[in-house]
Amino acid sequence: xxxxxAHVIVGASLAGAKAAEALREEGFDGxxxxxxxxxxxxxxxxxxxxxxxxxxxxxxxxxxxxxEWYAEHDVDLRxxxxxxxxxxxxxxxxxADGRKAGYGKLLLATGSSPRRLLVPGAxxxxxxxxxxxxxxxxxxxxxxxxxxxxxxxxxxxxxETAAAARAAGAEVTxxxxxxxPLQRVLGRQxxxxxxxxxxxxGVDLRGGVWITEITGTGGKADGVRLADGRHVGxxxxxxxxxxxxxxxxxxxxxxxxxxxxxxxAQLRSSDPDIFAAGDVANAFHPLLGKHVRVEHWANALNQPxxxxxxxxxxxxxxDLVPYFYTDQYDLGMEYAGYVEPDGYDEVVFRGDxxxxxxxxxxxxxxxxxxxxxxxxxxxxxxxxxxxxxxxxPVDVAALSDPDTPLESLTSG
Ligand SMILES: Cc1cc2nc3c(=O)[nH]c(=O)nc-3n(C[C@H](O)[C@H](O)[C@H](O)COP(=O)(O)OP(=O)(O)OC[C@H]3O[C@@H](n4cnc5c(N)ncnc54)[C@H](O)[C@@H]3O)c2cc1C
Numbered sequence: 001x002x003x004x005x006a007h008v009i010v011g012a013s014l015a016g017a018k019a020a021e022a023l024r025e026e027g028f029d030g031x032x033x034x035x036x037x038x039x040x041x042x043x044x045x046x047x048x049x050x051x052x053x054x055x056x057x058x059x060x061x062x063x064x065x066x067x068e069w070y071a072e073h074d075v076d077l078r079x080x081x082x083x084x085x086x087x088x089x090x091x092x093x094x095x096a097d098g099r100k101a102g103y104g105k106l107l108l109a110t111g112s113s114p115r116r117l118l119v120p121g122a123x124x125x126x127x128x129x130x131x132x133x134x135x136x137x138x139x140x141x142x143x144x145x146x147x148x149x150x151x152x153x154x155x156x157x158x159x160e161t162a163a164a165a166r167a168a169g170a171e172v173t174x175x176x177x178x179x180x181p182l183q184r185v186l187g188r189q190x191x192x193x194x195x196x197x198x199x200x201x202g203v204d205l206r207g208g209v210w211i212t213e214i215t216g217t218g219g220k221a222d223g224v225r226l227a228d229g230r231h232v233g234x235x236x237x238x239x240x241x242x243x244x245x246x247x248x249x250x251x252x253x254x255x256x257x258x259x260x261x262x263x264x265a266q267l268r269s270s271d272p273d274i275f276a277a278g279d280v281a282n283a284f285h286p287l288l289g290k291h292v293r294v295e296h297w298a299n300a301l302n303q304p305x306x307x308x309x310x311x312x313x314x315x316x317x318x319d320l321v322p323y324f325y326t327d328q329y330d331l332g333m334e335y336a337g338y339v340e341p342d343g344y345d346e347v348v349f350r351g352d353x354x355x356x357x358x359x360x361x362x363x364x365x366x367x368x369x370x371x372x373x374x375x376x377x378x379x380x381x382x383x384x385x386x387x388x389x390x391x392x393p394v395d396v397a398a399l400s401d402p403d404t405p406l407e408s409l410t411s412g
Contacts (some may be wrong), residue, residue, distance in 0.1 A: 005030055005104030007311060010249065012036025014044055014300040015109035015278025017064040020075045022308035032075050033101050035093070039080040040133055041067060046297050048136035048162035050327050054167055055140060057163075060164040061131065066119070086253040089270055104272050105311040110246035112279040112295060117239045119150060121214030121234055126221035127237045135153045137380055142236045143168035150174075150224045150234035152180030152211055156326055158240030159194060162203055163328040172203045173232050175224060179207040184341045190360050192374065193353065194328075203331050206232075226294070243295060245280045258282060259359060265317035266310040268284055268302060275311055277303040286319045287389065296324035319384040331356055334381045337371025337388040344370055350400045353375060367393040386410045 007023060012034050018232040030084050036042070042064040051057035070077040082096040087169035092308045114129040116122060139161065143149065149165040155178035157401050166174045178184060180191035181198065198205050206285040210227035214237055223233040245260040256270035260282030267275045267283055276283075278300035282293040299322065306318040325334045344362040351358030359380060361369045368391055383406035389393065390410045395404045398404040 004053065004101060006033055007031075007105045007107070008101050008103035010093065010108055011109035011111055011246075011279070011280070012042045012077065012079060013109065013111055014039065014042060014064055014297065014402075015111065015280075015304050015367065016107070017042035017114070018301055019107050019109060019277060019304035019308050020070075020073065021065070022305045023311065024073045024075075026308055026312050026314075028308075029074075030313055032071075033078065033103075034075055035078045035083050035095060035101065037080070038132060040066070041070070041077065041079065042250045043133060043296065045131070046325075048133060049130055049157055049164065052133075053130075053136050053140055053161070053164045060132070071134040077389070078246060083249060086249055088253055088274070088276070091273065103273070105275065107304075107307055107311065107367075108250055108269075108276040108280055109278050109300075110249060110280045111300075112243040112245045114239070115242045115244055117211065117214075117241055119211055119213050121216055121221065122239070124214055124221040124237075125219055126216070126217040126235065126258045127239060127349075130161055130241045131243075139164075139236075139238065140168075143170060146170050146235040148173070148234045149236045149238065150232050151238045151240060152224065153239055153240040153242070154194075154205070154207075155185075156182070156324075157237065157241060159198065160238060160326060160328055161238050162198060163201065165236075166201050166329075173224075174203055174205045175200065175211060175226070175232065176205070176207050179208060179391075181205065185375075187339075187342070187344070187347060189347050193356065193375070197329060197331055197356065200292070215362050226354055243279070245282075245293065247280060250274075250276070250280075258291075262291065263343075265319065266315075267307040267318060268310055275307045276340060277307040283318060285322075285338075286317055287321065292322065292338060296321045296322065298323040316342055321323070321388050323381070323385070331376060333373055333375040334384075335371065335373040336385045337362065338370070339371045348396055348400050350402050361387075361399055363394075367396060369394055369399075380406060383407050383410070 043062040066313040085094045127410045150172045151162045181194045183191040213225040215223045221237045223359045247257045250261045251257045261276035265284045282302045305311045309316045339362045348361045357376045359374045363369045369387040
């Protein structure tokens with residue numbers, strides 16, 4: 001396809017970079033502009049709370065593409081500049097440096113930002129959150145001098161950061177509003193596995209607590225005050241209380257926005273020339289039959305291919321089974337599927353739960369597998385995805401029996 005009309009991508013991270021790659025692979029040879037607020041070229045975030053934070057991987061390993069890839073693929077990469085508005089009628093975006101960029105099709109890949117903790121002391125020195133490579137550098141440096149680390153929020157980022165702080169030799173306290181870590185996402189039974197993992201690794205894990213203040217002396221954080229009056233001393237306080245999609249641009253432009261940019265299965269927004277992918281997209285998922293916004297790596301990796309094809313006029317739909325993974329201490333896990341909090345009937349285990357080598361399945365009505373999570377068991381995630389995708393009731397006894405191949409449960 002030869003064209004002079006530019007396609008523009010806002011957000012130069014995983015989703016943005018993958019969209020640029022897919023547009024070129026699909027044959028788009030017109031001008032391609034990618035604009036990113038961060039000064040780094042697109043990089044992947046999962047290592048920032050794992051090997052990169054632990055000092056086991058160097059900076060070069062986190063990038064999506066080598067520096068020269070962008071010039072080689074004729075991608076006009078503009079970094080360190082924010083897109084401040086979209087003029088839908090004129091088909092152009094305005095940049096903070098005063099420039100404008102016209103578009104034929106526009107992709108919003110603006111991702112998400114950490115939620116702030118709204119308590120006194122949240123802006124003291126030594127209170128850190130983890131989203132960017134710079135954040136990861138700051139946390140790693142802070143861990144080197146810290147003997148006590150408090151982590152507020154026992155979600156994925158909080159727990160991975162707690163594990164990294166333990167590896168750095170700090171005493172670690174994790175403070176969580178719910179009774180157990182990850183309770184909302186995994187339910188009590190599986191959340192218990194993560195609680196036990198952190199307890200076994202020496203973390204002081206406190207559930208059911210409410211933070212009222214981050215205390216400090218001389219402008220520097222020295223601990224966290226809880227609603228019951230107790231004080232947890234800390235040299236560094238990590239805040240990991242979730243993220244919000246970066247929808248400001250879309251909302252100001254009058255696009256439909258509801259917990260993300262509201263897009264159809266083609267990832268097309270309420271404006272037919274504007275698309276969204278990655279953390280910011282609340283997309284209709286044909287397999288699940290509803291809109292979902294997925295805040296995970298695989299979604300930012302894969303959705304852009306659908307968005308790019310749709311931008312080029314192909315009739316496509318994004319329906320991959322949601323997938324994510326984590327690494328904490330010696331536990332590695334993959335999760336595939338989608339379950340609303342409390343949106344399942346039972347959890348069925350296969351394998352050794354106490355030894356942390358098992359698969360957990362969340363079952364819905366009529367014994368359908370809604371999601372599965374393999375913990376320290378490998379090469380089974382495709383079979384788990386096939387079970388989720390099949391939507392067929394499964395035999396619970398066979399599902400929990402490690403000697404029954406998972407593939408046999410979908411083949412009949
Ligand atoms: C520390 C960490 C660890 C993670 N670990 C895992 C994991 O183990 N497994 C997993 O599945 N997922 C993990 N994730 C989640 C995964 O990294 C995200 O889902 C993924 O980064 C989303 O990519 P994205 O491109 O949609 O958005 P983002 O990565 O958020 O990128 C959006 C980009 O857009 C830019 N931007 C926003 N607004 C504008 C604007 N107006 N103008 C210009 N640029 C703009 C932002 O600066 C940013 O660079 C992790 C995330 C973090 C932070």
